[in-house]
Amino acid sequence: MKLLLFICFLMPSFMPDSLDLRVEQLHDSILSIDTHNDFAMMYAFPRMEYSVTKGQVSFELMKKGRLDAAFFAAFQAQGPCTEEGHEHAKFLSDSMLLSLHRYAAEHKHLGGIAYSAQEVRDLKAQGKVAMLLSIENAYCLGEDISLVDHYYDLGVRMIGLTHNGDNCVADAGTDSTQTHGGLSAFGYEVIRRMNRLGIIVDVSHASRQACLQAVEASQTPIMASHSGVYALKPIPRNLTDKEIIAIAKKGGVIQISIGRYFLSTLPKAQVGLPHLVEHINYVVELVGIDHVGIGSDFDGGGGIVGVEDMGKMKAITRALLEEGYSESEIRKLWGDNVLRVMEAAETYAKSF
Numbered sequence: 112m113k114l115l116l117f118i119c120f121l122m123p124s125f126m127p128d129s130l131d132l133r134v135e136q137l138h139d140s141i142l143s144i145d146t147h148n149d150f151a152m153m154y155a156f157p158r159m160e161y162s163v164t165k166g167q168v169s170f171e172l173m174k175k176g177r178l179d180a181a182f183f184a185a186f187q188a189q190g191p192c193t194e195e196g197h198e199h200a201k202f203l204s205d206s207m208l209l210s211l212h213r214y215a216a217e218h219k220h221l222g223g224i225a226y227s228a229q230e231v232r233d234l235k236a237q238g239k240v241a242m243l244l245s246i247e248n249a250y251c252l253g254e255d256i257s258l259v260d261h262y263y264d265l266g267v268r269m270i271g272l273t274h275n276g277d278n279c280v281a282d283a284g285t286d287s288t289q290t291h292g293g294l295s296a297f298g299y300e301v302i303r304r305m306n307r308l309g310i311i312v313d314v315s316h317a318s319r320q321a322c323l324q325a326v327e328a329s330q331t332p333i334m335a336s337h338s339g340v341y342a343l344k345p346i347p348r349n350l351t352d353k354e355i356i357a358i359a360k361k362g363g364v365i366q367i368s369i370g371r372y373f374l375s376t377l378p379k380a381q382v383g384l385p386h387l388v389e390h391i392n393y394v395v396e397l398v399g400i401d402h403v404g405i406g407s408d409f410d411g412g413g414g415i416v417g418v419e420d421m422g423k424m425k426a427i428t429r430a431l432l433e434e435g436y437s438e439s440e441i442r443k444l445w446g447d448n449v450l451r452v453m454e455a456a457e458t459y460a461k462s463f
């Protein structure tokens with residue numbers, strides 16, 4: 112260390128930036144959680160062709176970027192709501208979840224699967240990263256309520272109600288024919304079962320009505336795992352003030368996505384940290400620091416200039432410090448808000 116300082120003294124350009132040091136120190140004491148990525152599909156089905164950038168997610172990149180935990184989603188595109196369609200969606204989800212278990216087992220020197228907030232903390236204490244399991248699109252449930260238990264048993268702790276297009280559970284924010292006017296009767300049943308087991312309800316991709324109805328129906332705080340602010344970029348996938356306020360009032364979190372699609376109409380090469388921070392600031396001003404976080408959407412379209420993959424997550428911390436956020440605010444934004452939502456789900460499930 113003395114030698115390093117001596118070299119830095121001789122060569123000022125090598126001097127570690129004091130803000131970078133503060134970022135490193137801060138990450139020693141906080142827990143950082145990213146609530147959405149689409150790594151699983153490519154890992155389970157590497158031969159398929161993908162239209163989005165891949166390779167943005169790995170345990171190695173998490174360590175490099177000081178990201179302690181991430182929800183890895185088993186994603187299925189919406190298909191026909193038929194017995195065959197549902198069987199195929201279940202096959203895809205099961206395959207992806209099993210492949211995530213395999214990935215964690217093969218990388219156990221770097222990290223492991225966490226099934227609770229405490230297990231995220233325990234892995235961090237061991238110097239390891241945590242993989243949390245989620246589903247993006249409840250299509251794979253078909254109309255079979257017992258599959259909620261099946262996915263809980265596979266380790267799933269959050270389920271996104273829809274992707275693009277309505278399913279048997281809810282209407283989607285895009286490609287919707289307003290099949291149910293929000294949640295279906297089965298959707299209400301699914302949310303009851305998710306609450307009972309301690310699975311978080313994720314409303315990213317759901318229609319506005321489905322989102323507001325899910326907030327009402329859920330006994331525990333809900334999450335928008337990867338979304339943006341509609342007032343800043345008016346697209347169906349972003350949340351209106353009404354939705355943000357409803358989610359926050361219930362104790363939930365709005366996780367801002369790190370993707371141009373959500374953040375700005377500028378060309379991709381011009382969208383960076385200032386746009387991400389703008390969306391964060393908006394949510395903070397509207398509902399406070401307790402209800403905002405990060406859901407990257409890496410391997411699913413995410414990535415901006417300066418935060419191209421999980422290895423660059425620290426740049427967000429630096430930008431937040433530069434923006435004037437305190438360390439206790441950054442602690443909430445990076446992980447404590449999500450841990451609170453996880454623990455609320457766990458506590459409710461244990462109350463039976």
Ligand SMILES: [Zn+2]
Nearest residue numbers: 247316337411
């Ligand atoms: Zn998505």
